[in-house]
Amino acid sequence: MLAQPFPLAAPPPPPKPSYGPDLAVRLICPDCRDPVPKIVEEFGSGDLVCGSCGLVLGDRIVDTRSEWRTFANDEGDDPSRVGAASDPLMDGMEQLDTLIGFRDGNTGVAKELQRAASRSQGGGRNERNILTAFREISNMCDSFSLPKTISDIAKQLYKRADEEKLLRSKSLDAVIAACIFIACRQAHVPRTFREICELTRVPKKIIGQCYKTLEQAFNLTPGVGSGGPINDKGIVAGTGPEELLVRYCNHLALPPTVQSYASDIIIEARKQGIAAGRSPVSIAGAAIFFTCHLLDHTKNIKEIGGVAGVSDSTLKLVYKLFYADREKLVKQEWIDSGKASLDRLPSTEK
Incomplete structure (x- = not known):
């Protein structure tokens, strides 16, 4: 009997069964433990209820059903799922827009329908x-x-x-x-x-x-609703410079203190009659330039004029009026607190 030259290889092991996660997610009532649960979604109350024992399993559930609303003017069911609120200014005009297709099999029906639709639109x-x-x-x-x-x-x-x-x-x-x-x-x-x-x-x-x-x-009083100052005749004036300060200071990235101080300066200038008759735009721009130097927030007059839409010469002219009466416009408490200084104001002399 001949000897085997090499030992026989062992048979391969049987394959192991492969297991995977169970992706079937089931919601089971913790009280009933029914493998075939009867879960009821009550969309009216927004609750998830067990149909066997009545246990509330969840609240505030989202209604995923189709939403059917009534957009018709008359009472009754309307299966439309689109539609916007009617505009009272349009008087239904936006609802009369109808488009007729061009495909009619070369019968000429589409062209006749387009003519009829254009004639049927009231107002035209x-x-x-x-x-x-x-x-x-x-x-x-x-x-x-x-x-x-x-x-x-x-x-x-x-x-x-x-x-x-x-x-x-x-x-x-x-x-x-x-x-x-x-x-x-x-x-x-x-x-x-x-x-x-x-x-x-x-x-x-x-x-x-x-x-x-x-x-x-329309019997509109000049400037009503603008919030501007009241003149000697008791009529509200047009757009006031104080209202323009908010946008101008925001565009110039200035701190809120500049806007507050500039508003006080404009109010005091109006009381003193300084720069009377000037446009609100030029007064607002000159007040910002005046306040920026007063509080050591240097801003170029060209940059202020570009935001306000006023020329440099106009701003300089109004600034000269403010500078001439600077002691009347600047409060003493500002100087005492150290926030403001009259020495920072650029001189108007050339």
Whole structure:
């Protein structure tokens, strides 16, 4: 019997069974321990309840079902799942927009339907003009970072002006500019004529003419709602320089103390009759320049003029008036506290 040259290899071990995690997640009631649980989702109360024993397993559950709401004007079920709130200014005009497809199998039905749809729309050209004006007002207010309140007031003013045929000879941009300017005053969001002109690209003279017409037609008191100072006649003036300080100081990244001190200086200058008759924009810019040097926050006059939209010579002229009466404008308590110093103010002598 021959000997084996090498030992036989041992048979391979049987393969081990592979196990994996059980991905079937089941919610079982801790009281019933029923392997086939009866879980009921009560969306009305937002609870997850066991159908066998009534134990509340969860609360504030999210309703994942389809949401069916009624958007129809009449009572009854409406299977629509879309729709927005109606705009009272539009009078349903935005709901009359219908588009007819072009594919009709070369039968000519689509063309006839398009003609019938265009004839059935009431108002026609007038409604399209109002929709165009409303769209333009919204775009201008968004580009100027104005709140939606301004847009709504301007749309209301434009619709009244269009219904009463007040500005038929004026361009659409001019009427929109005047409506936005009046809306800014009524909503306590001060904007100057210069800023409205830059926004709408309409000359200041034309905006002024439209503004005067709307002011007389709607019995608008000049400057009501603007929050400006009251003059000797008891009428609220236009946009005050104190209101412009907030935006100008924010654009210049100045601390709140500069705005507070500059506001006090403007109020004191008005009481003393200093810089009377000057525009609010130039007074606000000169007050900021005056206060910045008073509190040792140096700012270039060109930078202030660029934010305020005023030339350097105009700011220097108003600053000279403030500098001449600087002892009347600066409070003694500011100097005593060490925050302000008259020596920091640049001299106007050349």
